[in-house]
Amino acid sequence: MQPAIISVNHLHKHFKIYKHHRGALGALCNLFTREATTVRAVDGVSFTIQPGELVGYIGPNGAGKSTTLKMLTGLLTPTGGEIEVNGRVPWKQRRAHVAHIGAVFGQRTTLWWDLPVIESLDLLQYIYKIPPAQFQHNLDEFRTMLELDPFLNTPVRSLSLGQRMRADLCAALLHDPPLLFLDEPTIGLDVVAKERIRQFILHINRARGVTVILTTHDLADVEKLCERVMIIDYGRVLFDGRLESLRDRFGGQRELVVDMAEEYATVDVDGATVAAREATRVTYQFERNALSASDLIGRVSARYRIRDLMVREPNIEDTVRRIYEERLLDEE
Template identity: 50%
Template structure:
C-alpha cells in the first residue's frame, strides 16, 4: 500500500497559563489557548516495501507525524492516505493493516504476563490459530522472548519490553510498520537486536517501514532512505547514497606501508595521521578519486593494507542543519 502525505499540518492547542491567583481563576473561566504548530506542511510518499528513517532532533514533529500516520491523531489540514484509506477516518479497518510501536510508552498490559497479552491481541485482531502460532514462533526466536514470556510486563527491562512490544505489533501480519523511537534508551547490544529485527522484517516479509529515531546509527545500519525533519518541516528527503554523494566529498584513506617511508608526497592528498608504518590521507573526491589515490601510492610504494573511511551520516546531518535557516544545534545520538 502506498503511503501518501500531502501538505500535512498539525497544530496543538496549548493552555496559556498566567501566574497568580486571579490569573488562575481567569484561566478557569476563560481559558486562553496558544497554537503550537508541530508539523508544518510536510509532503512525502512511501512506496510499498520501502524502509524509511525519519530523523530529527527533539520536538521536530516525528511522534506527531507517526501518530497521524497511524490514525491516533487527525490532521489539522492536509491529507494522509494509505492505500485507499484515511488512517483517522477508517481507523477500525486500518489498524489491521498496520503495526505500531511507541518507544516511550508500552502498548502492552502492564500487569499481564507477555504471553497473555499476546493471547489478548490474538482475540482483538481475530488472528487465525495457525498464523498466530507461526508468528509467535518466528518472533520468540528472532527477538529472544523465551526468558520472559511468563513475566508481567512491568517486571521487564526496557530492552525486553521493547522486544515484546515489537513482537506484539507483528502478530497480526501487518503490511506496514510505524515505529517511533524503537531504540530509545537501549544499550548498544539491545539496539543492534532491534535493528536486525527491523531489517529482517523489511527484507523477509517485505513490510513497509517508517521509523523515527534520533540515533544516526539506526539509520545508517538499516535504511536506504531518510527523511530529515526539523521544527515541523522536512529539510531533506533522499537516498542515503545520494546524501553521501551530495554532502560527503571528504574521504580518508589509511594505508599500511611495508616500511615507514619518511617522506611520502602525493598530489591532492594530505597526511593527517601517522602511526608506525601506517599513514592516513585526507582527500576530496572531486579532486582525486579513491582509486586514483590508491594507484598513485601503489606505483611508488609497497602497500600492505588499505582502508577507506567515509564521513559518517551524523557529520553529514550536522552540516544539513547548519545549512538550514536559523542554525539550531543538533543534539547528536543518545
C-alpha cells in the same frame, strides 16, 4: 509501479500554545486572556512510500517526527493536507485503520502491565480478531526469532527494557499488518539488544514484505536498516532519498589511511591533504567529487611504498550532524 501504501500530501499540523500566567491569580487570568502563538510542528510535508520499503525518518528533537508519526497512525488529526494509508484516511476511519497497522512507540508498552506476556498476546488475538491458526503460526515464529520463551510467563512490569521491546514487536505484528510504525525502537537498549532488534526488523521487512517506517536518534539504526532516509527539521522534509546519495552530497571528505613501508620525510600528494601522521601511518583527506579513491591510491603508491591501506567513509552520524548544524539543506 504498485500503488503507494502511504501517500502524504501537503501535510500540516499547527499547535496553538497559550501563554500561561503563573500563580493563583495567573490561573484566573488564563481563563480570560488567550494569547496564543502558533507552532507549525509539521509544515507542508509530502511523500509517498511504496510497499516493502524500509524508511528511516530522522531529525532533531522537536523537528516534527513524532507529530508526523502520530498523524500517520491516527492519533492526531492534521490541521491541513491529506494522508492515505492502506487506502484509508487514518483519523477518519480510526478503527479500520489501526486494525491494519502495527505500531510500537518507544518506551510505552501496548501490553498489560500486570499480566504475563503470553496473556497479553492472547488478548490481542481477540482484539484484532486473528484467526487461531494464523495467530499460532505467527506466535510460533516470533517466539523463536525474538527468543520470547524465557519470559513468556513473566508479568510485563518485571521485564527488562529489551525484553519488553521484543514482546511489543511481537504484539505489533501478530495480526499481520502490512505496515509497521516504530518510534525509537532501540532507545535505551544495550548494543546486543539493539542488534537483535535490528535483525528482526530486517527479517520481517525482507521475509514478510512488511513496510517499515521508523524514527530514531541512533543513526546506526538508519545505517544498518534503511535504504531510504527522510530528514525532517522545522516541520519540513529536508532530504528524502537513498542513504548513499545523502553521503554523496553531504558526506564531505573521505579519508585514506595508509601504512607506509618506511618513514618518509614528506608524504604530500596532489589532491589530498595530510590530516594526521603517526610514525609510518598517514591519514589523507580528499573530496569525493574531485578525486576517486583509486586515483588517490595510484598517486600515493607511485611515490611511496605502501604496506597496507584503508578507505574510510564519513559515518552517517557526522554527516547528519553537519546537516543539522550547518543547515546545509535550508536553501532547498
